[in-house]
Amino acid sequence: MNSIENTKAFAAILTAGIAFSLAGFISGLIVHPTMPHESAIQLGDPTADTAPAAPAAPALEPVGNILANASAERGQQLAQRLCAACHSFNEGGRNGVGPNLYGIVGAPHAHAPDFNYSPANRAMANKPWTYEDLNHWLYKPNEYMPGTRMGFAGIANSQQRGDVIAYLRSITPNAPTPPAPQEPGAQPAAAPAAGGTPAATPAAGGGHR
Secondary structure, eight states: OOHHHHHHHHHHHHHHHHHHHHHHHHHHHHHOOOOSSOOSSSOOTSSSSOSSOOOOOOEEOOHHHHHHHHOOHHHHHHHHHHHTTTTOOSSSOOSSSSSTTTTTTTTTTTTTTTTTHHHHTTTTTTTTHHHHHHHHHHOHHHHOOOOOOOOOOOOOOOOHHHHHHHHHHHHHHTTOOOOOOOOOOOOOOOOOSSSSSOOOOOSSSOOOO
């Protein structure tokens, strides 16, 4: 009796397997699926550099042009408002949070021997403060000199920068002659970095550091 039952069970399993195989074979004859050669979702070349290109740095107006109509008197007022909390401007003046700025135009970076400059500033100790450098510095100190300890956002307005530079020139004995204005269409100086800056704001932590 057990032998008959086992035979029936085996026959049932065999029949089910045959039926399953036939169903698959018949469905393959009826339906002819076409497999796509490419993925429907294009992910692109995984080895390609997909990072967006950095925007080009905006160009600063040539410093000779902004100095052409600059006013040392206006620059003194701006310097007193924006910078005097940290700097002195008189000959022999004391250092504050930032160094004394008398005679700064043409002087080397880190020019005050008794001031504790940042390593970033000391690394440029042999480079003079040209009019172009002052223009870039006043535009964005942290991008002109990465690592500076000066907490000042910069002066976005080019004419205000020119006024401040004109004032610094007026307190620099034997200051270098500023560059001549450039004709319209001349290639302007490249800014240190892209991106706008806020309008002139008071210094918070000194300058030229």
